[in-house]
Amino acid sequence: MQVLITIVSLGIFCLLxxxxxxxxxLVPVTVIGLLAILGIxxxxxSIDPSIDEKFASMIAVDKFSNAFSxxxxxxxxxxxxxxxxxxxxxxxxxxxxxAIKVFLLSGAVxxxxxxxxxxxxxxxxxxxxxxxxxxxxxRLDVKSNEAGMKYFLMGSFASxxxxxxxxxxxxxTGYFDIAEIKDLSSGAGLPIWFPIGITMMIIGMxxxxxxxxxxxxxxxxxxxxxxxxxxxMSTLAKVVAMAALYxxxxxxxxxxxxxxxxxxxxxxxxxxxxxxxxxxxxDNVKRMLAFSGVSHAGFMLMAILSLSTAASSLLYYTxxxxxxxxxxxxxIIYVTRNKDNEAIGNFNxxxxxxxxxxxxxxxxxxxMAGIPIFAxxxxxFMLFSQTIKAGxxxxxxxxxxxSIISIGYYFKLILAxxxxxxxxxxxxxxxxxxxxxxxxxxxxxxxxxxxxxxxxLLS
Amino acid sequence: MDVTTILLLLLVGSIATxxxxxxLASKVALVFSLGALGLSLYLLNLLNQGTDISxxxxxxxxxxxxLAFKADGLSMAMVLLTTALTPLIIFSSFGNSFENSKNxxxxxxxxxxxMTGTFLAADGLLYYIFWELALIPIYxxxxxxxxxxxxxxxxAVLKFFIxxxxxxxxxxxxxxxxYSKAGSFLLEDLxxxxxxxxxxxxxxxxxxxxxxxxxxxxxxxxWQAKVYQKAPTVGTMLLSGIMLKMGLYSVIRxxxxxxxxxxxxxxxxxxxxxxxxVIYGSIVALRQKDLKKLLAYSSLAHVGLIAAGCYTLTLDGxxxxxxxxxxxxxxxxxxxxxxEIIFRRYETRIIADLGGIxxxxxxxxxxxxxxxxxxxxxxxxxxxxxxxxxxxxxxxVNLWFAVLGGTTIILGAYYMLKMFQNVMLGETNTxxxxxxxxxxxxxxxxxxxxxxxxxxxxxxxxDLVTPSLKEILEVINK
Numbered sequence: 001m002q003v004l005i006t007i008v009s010l011g012i013f014c015l016l017x018x019x020x021x022x023x024x025x026l027v028p029v030t031v032i033g034l035l036a037i038l039g040i041x042x043x044x045x046s047i048d049p050s051i052d053e054k055f056a057s058m059i060a061v062d063k064f065s066n067a068f069s070x071x072x073x074x075x076x077x078x079x080x081x082x083x084x085x086x087x088x089x090x091x092x093x094x095x096x097x098x099a100i101k102v103f104l105l106s107g108a109v110x111x112x113x114x115x116x117x118x119x120x121x122x123x124x125x126x127x128x129x130x131x132x133x134x135x136x137x138x139r140l141d142v143k144s145n146e147a148g149m150k151y152f153l154m155g156s157f158a159s160x161x162x163x164x165x166x167x168x169x170x171x172x173t174g175y176f177d178i179a180e181i182k183d184l185s186s187g188a189g190l191p192i193w194f195p196i197g198i199t200m201m202i203i204g205m206x207x208x209x210x211x212x213x214x215x216x217x218x219x220x221x222x223x224x225x226x227x228x229x230x231x232x233m234s235t236l237a238k239v240v241a242m243a244a245l246y247x248x249x250x251x252x253x254x255x256x257x258x259x260x261x262x263x264x265x266x267x268x269x270x271x272x273x274x275x276x277x278x279x280x281x282x283d284n285v286k287r288m289l290a291f292s293g294v295s296h297a298g299f300m301l302m303a304i305l306s307l308s309t310a311a312s313s314l315l316y317y318t319x320x321x322x323x324x325x326x327x328x329x330x331x332i333i334y335v336t337r338n339k340d341n342e343a344i345g346n347f348n349x350x351x352x353x354x355x356x357x358x359x360x361x362x363x364x365x366x367x368m369a370g371i372p373i374f375a376x377x378x379x380x381f382m383l384f385s386q387t388i389k390a391g392x393x394x395x396x397x398x399x400x401x402x403s404i405i406s407i408g409y410y411f412k413l414i415l416a417x418x419x420x421x422x423x424x425x426x427x428x429x430x431x432x433x434x435x436x437x438x439x440x441x442x443x444x445x446x447x448x449x450x451x452x453x454x455x456x457l458l459s
Numbered sequence: 460m461d462v463t464t465i466l467l468l469l470l471v472g473s474i475a476t477x478x479x480x481x482x483l484a485s486k487v488a489l490v491f492s493l494g495a496l497g498l499s500l501y502l503l504n505l506l507n508q509g510t511d512i513s514x515x516x517x518x519x520x521x522x523x524x525x526l527a528f529k530a531d532g533l534s535m536a537m538v539l540l541t542t543a544l545t546p547l548i549i550f551s552s553f554g555n556s557f558e559n560s561k562n563x564x565x566x567x568x569x570x571x572x573x574m575t576g577t578f579l580a581a582d583g584l585l586y587y588i589f590w591e592l593a594l595i596p597i598y599x600x601x602x603x604x605x606x607x608x609x610x611x612x613x614x615a616v617l618k619f620f621i622x623x624x625x626x627x628x629x630x631x632x633x634x635x636x637x638y639s640k641a642g643s644f645l646l647e648d649l650x651x652x653x654x655x656x657x658x659x660x661x662x663x664x665x666x667x668x669x670x671x672x673x674x675x676x677x678x679x680x681x682w683q684a685k686v687y688q689k690a691p692t693v694g695t696m697l698l699s700g701i702m703l704k705m706g707l708y709s710v711i712r713x714x715x716x717x718x719x720x721x722x723x724x725x726x727x728x729x730x731x732x733x734x735x736x737v738i739y740g741s742i743v744a745l746r747q748k749d750l751k752k753l754l755a756y757s758s759l760a761h762v763g764l765i766a767a768g769c770y771t772l773t774l775d776g777x778x779x780x781x782x783x784x785x786x787x788x789x790x791x792x793x794x795x796x797x798x799e800i801i802f803r804r805y806e807t808r809i810i811a812d813l814g815g816i817x818x819x820x821x822x823x824x825x826x827x828x829x830x831x832x833x834x835x836x837x838x839x840x841x842x843x844x845x846x847x848x849x850x851x852x853x854x855x856v857n858l859w860f861a862v863l864g865g866t867t868i869i870l871g872a873y874y875m876l877k878m879f880q881n882v883m884l885g886e887t888n889t890x891x892x893x894x895x896x897x898x899x900x901x902x903x904x905x906x907x908x909x910x911x912x913x914x915x916x917x918x919x920x921x922d923l924v925t926p927s928l929k930e931i932l933e934v935i936n937k
Contacts, residue, residue, distance in 0.1 A: 377591075381522075381635065382522065384635050385638055388632075388639050393632075400628040401625075403628055404625040415617070418603055419603075419609050452519045455519075
């Protein structure tokens, strides 16, 4: 709870900074504030998993919520650090953008530490509304407006479905409190609308993580939004939604029925295959990463199949994926910041004009493709071995075939950087881009060198 | 003192080379690779005295992965092959100049590091990681410093990457499955597993995809010729001299002992495929116009025979295969170096454009000739020892296998000598061909001396690998 309160206070501070004309200091101060909040969150580590009675059983802090909250805070630190340069030309609005990001973080934290479905819904709305605003934040750009509108329409639909699901669950059990719901769900005799409610919540969440067949918004919204927002959506928002989906299922039902599992298997296969095949055909980096994100959602869904044991694998996968995403977006923002589009051609010859940036992007793509020593490899491996244990060897084989396909498009970018001739001179890069990308890749490699550090957090 | 020191030295060497700057990079790389060679010889000496130089440490708790490096005769032989060829390959490239040479040599050393790790690892996941790590540097070496048309090269290299990565991902599934059975990735635990026939067949198949692509065995060879042709000579040497042997070594170390039943059941198919590679490679080599491509196909033929030796599951077959791996590693590096020397002077590898070099370069001609003869397994060279032992073991399985496999010697002699004739002999070429420089000659002399010495006295190598091969055979026949 302290974490949530401090995050919201930081967000209010960001808004006040505007009034007191502290815009220049805003980014560093916010980053320091977030670091302090990260400290608070880590400090809560040893606390027993208990529901905080003082807050009317709304928030439950346990290792799961703590670990994921810390991950979200770290990602937000990176994203805020990048914002300083990205919004340079919109100095007057910078405090709004930063404040929205901080509020977005508060929604994210609420989504993994809720003990009550109403809290969960509040979290998801805070996160989504912040994202709608960010997607449309380049308000004179038609594409950004279109992205915001699309995202808003589709997103509010999904929120509506989730809300309907929550209502049905309430109707079936008489509780919003997830501990009570879990008790009731393990006994027999729940009316049929309980599973219907859960199904509707899952559908809504599948929309948020952009899993096929609920992914149609993703490419357009990713492409149209400002690149900074795309970075937020594809790293932070996706990871949040995935963790929340896992938490809903694992905290409300003790086991999934085979039918449910079958649905997850099908969605996972569809997402991986569809995402990868569509990504092969893209010439725009943001669209490509949108489809690659769809396929990663498919991989992450495998965690749902071993609900009781996969929390640490999921934490590892999401961390690896998000760190690689942050690093790649740091490079993408730098390369495309003065361009009208994000075509792959913009990356031609980066290996010659800026070897370090090219190496960082290469490393992050290799991690996403699952090449060893990068964390992405262990992430995939852990999910695979867990899924084999759960008895879905077939799904793993599909996953492996998809990993092979994904090489095709990740390497398209690498090939463009190293084999094509550069079209322009080297530009000076603000230090912060190097810093964020290097830090993210280093963390990623460190995770690859000692995976136990992350996986032990939850066991 | 244990084998991790070699790995550390190579890794540090790779980093040091990167920071040494473009001018010094090649020399720093050479020094470190020579250091690794010295170190591995020293460790071999320790091993022969009976000291335990294996290493065992914990790494990841869940899933349980250990930093296990096993050094027995077999893996030390392969490590020595790597650490001996690496300085030779680096030294042979001194005549070329590379753009960004610090990156280039750092990648070469890094690849050597990864390959050494593959040969030493005794934990499935660790082994897999090294196996994949070796792929990244060669990808960039071939892509960035390769020759020929960039578009074509990109396609060839990407195909190579997707093929090999795809194959090995199936191996990863097999490891994940084995882990769910054994609860550990350790080689010894995997050896102890008692798998049903069906499980063995699938696991064997998954491993086979990875290895058949890497070795390559027909019909998974289609990436090979183009990549050999397009890669810079250093890359080709690394690929053909050492990296192929990763696949063959893994067959002996991992595939056969973990799924012996499947290997026995499918022996005729496996040997048949391998020998098909021998004949196919030889016939295609006959028709090649490009010197490097010809050598690529000859390599396909030779490794086919080595693979056939491995799949006989006899001591002779395995030990012949290991000898031939080492011999082929040296001879193919020498042959590619000869092709490179010709290219340095004439800027072409098209056989039809060459000819008439002999009279201008007596030294080069004789050294090239010896290498050609070694490659066709002339008695007295180490290649003869290997190939003969393998053919003998094949004859014990089925005489026809030996007869068909034996065509490698006849066809090999035919295409190699024909190549030699077209490239070196004939009317004196009007273009001047400078004879080999001292540094170029050193590379040749080392290779030839090695091949002749062990050709006449193969005992040290055979003695080194036999005990560990016997151990593996015990697991296979338990």
